[in-house]
Amino acid sequence: MAFIGIQFLIWSLSGLYMVSMDIHFIHGESLQAQTKQPIALAQVNYSFSNLLSEYPDAIQVELTQLLGKPIYRFVDKNQRKYMLNAQTGAPLPLIDKDRALLIAKHNMRGNNSIASVQLIDDTSTLPSELSTRHLPVWQVVFEHYSSPTFYISQHFGNIVTKRHFFWRMFDWMWRFHIMDYDDGENVANWFLLFIALLSVSAALLGLMLTYQRVFKPSSTGAN
Amino acid sequence: MFKLNKTLHKWLSLFVGLQLLIWLITGLYFNLMDHKKGAGNANLRTVVHRAKVPHTSLIPLQSLAIKPAQSIKLLWILGQPYYQIIEQAGAHRYQTKVVYLLDAQTGTPAPLNETLARTIALKSFKEAVNITEARLLEPPIAALPKEQNPLWQVILNDANNTHIYIEHSSGQVIAHVNDDRRLRDLAFKLHFMDYMNTGGFNHWLIIIFAITTLVLSLTGATWLIERFKAGQLSLIFKHHKKSVTVTELTSQQTHTLALETKSSLFDGLIASGIQLPSSCGGGGTCGLCKVRCKSVVNATSADKARLSDAKLEQGYRLACEHNAGEVTDIEVRAKLIRCDD
Numbered sequence: 048m049a050f051i052g053i054q055f056l057i058w059s060l061s062g063l064y065m066v067s068m069d070i071h072f073i074h075g076e077s078l079q080a081q082t083k084q085p086i087a088l089a090q091v092n093y094s095f096s097n098l099l100s101e102y103p104d105a106i107q108v109e110l111t112q113l114l115g116k117p118i119y120r121f122v123d124k125n126q127r128k129y130m131l132n133a134q135t136g137a138p139l140p141l142i143d144k145d146r147a148l149l150i151a152k153h154n155m156r157g158n159n160s161i162a163s164v165q166l167i168d169d170t171s172t173l174p175s176e177l178s179t180r181h182l183p184v185w186q187v188v189f190e191h192y193s194s195p196t197f198y199i200s201q202h203f204g205n206i207v208t209k210r211h212f213f214w215r216m217f218d219w220m221w222r223f224h225i226m227d228y229d230d231g232e233n234v235a236n237w238f239l240l241f242i243a244l245l246s247v248s249a250a251l252l253g254l255m256l257t258y259q260r261v262f263k264p265s266s267t268g269a270n
Numbered sequence: 271m272f273k274l275n276k277t278l279h280k281w282l283s284l285f286v287g288l289q290l291l292i293w294l295i296t297g298l299y300f301n302l303m304d305h306k307k308g309a310g311n312a313n314l315r316t317v318v319h320r321a322k323v324p325h326t327s328l329i330p331l332q333s334l335a336i337k338p339a340q341s342i343k344l345l346w347i348l349g350q351p352y353y354q355i356i357e358q359a360g361a362h363r364y365q366t367k368v369v370y371l372l373d374a375q376t377g378t379p380a381p382l383n384e385t386l387a388r389t390i391a392l393k394s395f396k397e398a399v400n401i402t403e404a405r406l407l408e409p410p411i412a413a414l415p416k417e418q419n420p421l422w423q424v425i426l427n428d429a430n431n432t433h434i435y436i437e438h439s440s441g442q443v444i445a446h447v448n449d450d451r452r453l454r455d456l457a458f459k460l461h462f463m464d465y466m467n468t469g470g471f472n473h474w475l476i477i478i479f480a481i482t483t484l485v486l487s488l489t490g491a492t493w494l495i496e497r498f499k500a501g502q503l504s505l506i507f508k509h510h511k512k513s514v515t516v517t518e519l520t521s522q523q524t525h526t527l528a529l530e531t532k533s534s535l536f537d538g539l540i541a542s543g544i545q546l547p548s549s550c551g552g553g554g555t556c557g558l559c560k561v562r563c564k565s566v567v568n569a570t571s572a573d574k575a576r577l578s579d580a581k582l583e584q585g586y587r588l589a590c591e592h593n594a595g596e597v598t599d600i601e602v603r604a605k606l607i608r609c610d611d
């Protein structure tokens with residue numbers, strides 16, 4: 048039973064971290080600038096109907112903007128991603144390093160300088176904090192003690208995920224909380240089940256002691 | 271100092287005890303539950319909205335009076351194309367937003383109507399089922415506390431009491447809330463102490479409880495370490511026994527018992543069938559487990575705190591605070607005896 052004590056400590060510590068840190072802050076929402084200009088509709092010479100005539104299978108079609116220019120983003124039925132210039136309809140090339148840096152700077156709330164930039168395009172170099180479905184992406188790390196990191200889709204030029212020290216910490220706390228020490232994805236592990244069962248009995252026993260102590264003071268008393 | 275630690279531990283256990291049990295039991299439930307069922311998705315299936323529409327039939331955006339928008343999506347709802355105008359939206363779908371639908375062929379405003387909501391609901395459900403009622407709800411929505419936008423609620427008359435929620439600004443199925451899901455949501459509510467229905471876990475009540483629980487764990491750990499140092503807990507069980515003469519005053523019986531030297535006298539006596547009165551379970555705080563030692567045994571701080579000078583002088587000590595190894599001949603007044611020798 049004494050070993051359960053360690054897990055209780057871990058649960059309370061990780062639980063406290065998770066409830067006291069604002070979840071939107073953890074998600075890095077405060078890192079991203081929220082100044083969104085409306086799309087310049089007057090410049091959109093290539094219409095949705097032009098797009099459909101050229102790409103009849105397009106789904107999830109969105110007219111939006113990238114660095115102030117109107118663009119279309121969509122995928123086809125094989126989930127292949129496309130990005131077009133909304134003025135001309137011309138397909139836009141994959142985001143290169145310079146564009147990635149521009150996008151990163153444009154979206155960063157502070158004016159931190161860039162610490163590193165790197166293309167991640169296969170699963171062998173995939174950091175554990177990023178999901179495979181986002182590949183390929185540019186990883187842009189800013190200069191700051193919390194190493195804020197933007198992951199920018201190479202096809203779409205949008206920020207797919209933001210990470211920083213506090214998120215990474217949260218992720219560890221979550222793993223400790225659910226006692227999944229390999230990938231943090233599995234709440235249903237046997238180890239957790241075993242410890243949780245043991246803990247319920249420990250807590251019940253403890254509560255019985257508290258109950259006896261507080262609500263049933265013995266007449267013999269202490270002296 | 272150490273006494274304060276114990277006192278704190280007891281009072282904190284009173285404060286967070288019940289919630290601690292709730293955390294553990296709901297945690298256990300999350301560990302064991304079927305996650306797909308728990309999410310309410312047992313009968314959920316994807317609704318196919320996309321259809322072939324002649325591209326020429328789409329009305330150009332320029333011909334419409336559209337207010338400045340962040341983005342515009344081309345959506346299909348049950349085979350019909352719509353422009354979804356996003357004037358303003360947050361990082362999460364459920365956050366307040368200004369989004370509306372236009373019929374992409376006529377350009378007229380086309381808010382998701384009841385017929386569409388009902389059809390989408392039926393199509394999203396795996397089995398054939400009837401609808402009891404459909405209505406458009408404004409937030410706050412009890413079943414989905416985070417939601418800040420209007421949703422259609424379509425109530426089915428299935429055995430699992432399913433309510434289907436559909437987003438008014440997109441026709442997207444947000445959730446199938448059925449009895450399985452309600453159970454899971456209740457477990458979440460309890461685990462997150464979300465008794466104010468915020469839909470999240472970043473609130474002061476749980477923060478206070480979390481801090482208290484952390485202190486409870488820390489005082490508990492300190493206590494354990496203290497006991498370990500006192501030799502009352504050992505990791506490797508070495509069986510060293512020692513003969514102790516025990517006189518039970520109520521029954522006037524004397525036994526010679528072989529007690530574990532490394533465990534407390536309190537525990538050792540229990541193992542031999544003699545249970546001393548106690549309400550702290552051997553924690554050194556209730557002062558009920560006193561025994562009289564005929565040989566000299568040094569008094570600990572717990573002894574001094576719980577026993578009067580006169581008693582100490584007479585040789586009374588707390589059985590839970592001393593190891594069997596320290597005594598040879600004692601007098602006890604037991605609560606229960608079950609001695610076989």
Ligand code: FES
Pocket residue numbers: 536547548549550551552553554555556557558559560588589590591
């Ligand atoms: S059992 Fe309570 S003080 Fe010893």
